[in-house]
Amino acid sequence: MKKIYLDHAATTPVDPEVIKAMLPYFSSKFGNASSVYSFGQEARAAVDSARHKIARFLNCKSTEIVFTSGGSESDNLAIKGVIDASEIKKPHVITSAFEHHAVLDTIKELERDGRIQATYIKPNRDGVIKVADIERVIRKNTVLVSIMYVNNEIGTVQPIREIGKMIERANTRRIMNHELGIMNKTHNSELKLHNSEKNAGRIFFHTDAVQAAEYFDMNVDYLHVDLLTMTAHKIYGPKGIGLLYIRSGVPIKHQIVGGGQEYKKRAGTENVAGIVGMAKAIEIIQNPKSEYRNPKQKESNPKHEIRKLREKLINGLLKIPNSRLNGSREYRSPSNVNISFMNAEGESILLNLDMEGIAASTGSACTSGSLEPSHVLLSMGRTPEECHGSVRFTLGHETTEEEIDKVLEVLPLIIEKLRRMSPFK
Incomplete structure (x- = not known):
């Protein structure tokens, strides 16, 4: 895999x-x-x-x-x-x-x-x-x-x-x-x-x-x-x-x-x-021609290429019912996607993604072991439930469109499975 x-x-x-x-x-x-x-x-x-x-x-x-x-x-x-x-x-x-x-x-x-x-x-x-x-x-x-x-x-x-x-x-x-x-x-x-x-x-x-x-x-x-x-x-x-x-x-x-x-x-x-x-x-x-970038990013502005992949990921994830993008879409890093899924626990989402070979997070890596709701999302007025259902994807040089397609293929199924198991309906 x-x-x-x-x-x-x-x-x-x-x-x-x-x-x-x-x-x-x-x-x-x-x-x-x-x-x-x-x-x-x-x-x-x-x-x-x-x-x-x-x-x-x-x-x-x-x-x-x-x-x-x-x-x-x-x-x-x-x-x-x-x-x-x-x-x-x-x-x-x-x-x-x-x-x-x-x-x-x-x-x-x-x-x-x-x-x-x-x-x-x-x-x-x-x-x-x-x-x-x-x-x-x-x-x-x-x-x-x-x-x-x-x-x-x-x-x-x-x-x-x-x-x-x-x-x-x-x-x-x-x-x-x-x-x-x-x-x-x-x-x-x-x-x-x-x-x-x-x-x-x-x-x-x-x-x-x-x-x-x-x-x-x-x-x-x-x-x-x-x-x-x-x-x-x-x-x-x-x-x-x-x-x-x-x-x-x-x-x-x-x-x-x-x-x-x-x-x-x-x-x-x-x-x-x-x-x-x-x-x-x-x-x-400062040099977008680096050998480490994927071919599409080397051919054009890497910031624009990553933003295109980010937009594809956001648009796909927002098709999942009861999902919400956290943070401004306009004033945003081209690599960041943070979305809350109601009635699904973020840690459970991550474990299921990991079983599919996909690494993501629920927030800051420095506090990822904490069970406390995100202080970032709470400061924006999100509810504890929205905080606990949040997942962060951050893209990089080597991220490809095929990888985004894979996430959009497996994540809706994961969310559906977790919601069926959830006591909160």
């Missing part, structure tokens, strides 16, 4: 070109990048080259990139790093109610410890955050806004650029008011604030872009973000390597103490092979 993998939002297979690029750094080029002799300098050159390539992708300085072990660590460094560096007592943080747990649980932990105040913005029923809802809750002591770029469960795309521009306007007003206040006190009409003084009253904007890198603009200046999280294993790179973009001037307190690696923001021996692999994966997603 041929296996079909439709859980690319959980992780992706490593592209053969990425493996090829990484292999020398496990054997002949194994040096520690912090060492001064030739083995170490060879590794250092590889890290520097990869950093420059990734900086071009993000349109930032190479010194603004900090390599980490993955998305969760990057989110923790962004949030805890800003809070630890803040001079404000019990600062205010704004986030959404349907963030990835790496963001949500970090903020909730800081809130429980009495270190911050937090506001959780609910999305609309289409799973999209409104800019005005964020602007409405900004306070004088707000220091951080963290909103994900693309939701990992339902694939909805958030208005990151518009949020960033709104925060910039709020920061401009803060600086002007601060300058005006000092001028009134000192009677100095030509006052110039130092960067540190400007940063003291700023709101910093972080986005978890883990699910966005392959399909959406990652230019940090275009997005107007101060901090951006990314990981390699969602884009056909290796697990165990990620990054945090930190705009120059943003104060961040390191969370891991040790050596002086990563500009003293993240201690630990560099994962040279992983860093090289991440840079190669980024290079490949």
Whole structure:
């Protein structure tokens, strides 16, 4: 039986070109990048080259990139790093109610410890955050806004650029008011604030872009973000390597103490092979002619090809009675399909799909063992019953139309069987 993998939002297979690029750094080029002799300098050159390539992708300085072990660590460094560096007592943080747990649980932990105040913005029923809802809750002591770029469960795309521009306007007003206040006190009409003084009253904007890198603009200046999280294993790179973009001037307190690696923001021996692999994966997603894509995706824009397959899957699944698409169809990742089937349990659907050789999920891979209803769907106003009947399919480079046809052939039969067995009619 041929296996079909439709859980690319959980992780992706490593592209053969990425493996090829990484292999020398496990054997002949194994040096520690912090060492001064030739083995170490060879590794250092590889890290520097990869950093420059990734900086071009993000349109930032190479010194603004900090390599980490993955998305969760990057989110923790962004949030805890800003809070630890803040001079404000019990600062205010704004986030959404349907963030990835790496963001949500970090903020909730800081809130429980009495270190911050937090506001959780609910999305609309289409799973999209409104800019005005964020602007409405900004306070004088707000220091951080963290909103994900693309939701990992339902694939909805958030208005990151518009949020960033709104925060910039709020920061401009803060600086002007601060300058005006000092001028009134000192009677100095030509006052110039130092960067540190400007940063003291700023709101910093972080986005978890883990699910966005392959399909959406990652230019940090275009997005107007101060901090951006990314990981390699969602884009056909290796697990165990990620990054945090930190705009120059943003104060961040390191969370891991040790050596002086990563500009003293993240201690630990560099994962040279992983860093090289991440840079190669980024290079490949910018080149749709990669050998790893299926032939149709190589011939045209892969984003458009995957969207066509997604639409075929959505249209077919919605023909199943009492099914409902979760999240906006318009503002959505081209690879994501999340649908709820009433009177059918999501876990049972997955087990039956797995017996047919089809891999899918009920939501975030990080919490797939949980029996709690999805916090993402609950935040959108879905009922617990709708949450428990949800299934997520996420398509990838190698997904074919034949695989989509197979899902549409077997899933209606699975749902029919489970509904016959269900005590809820």
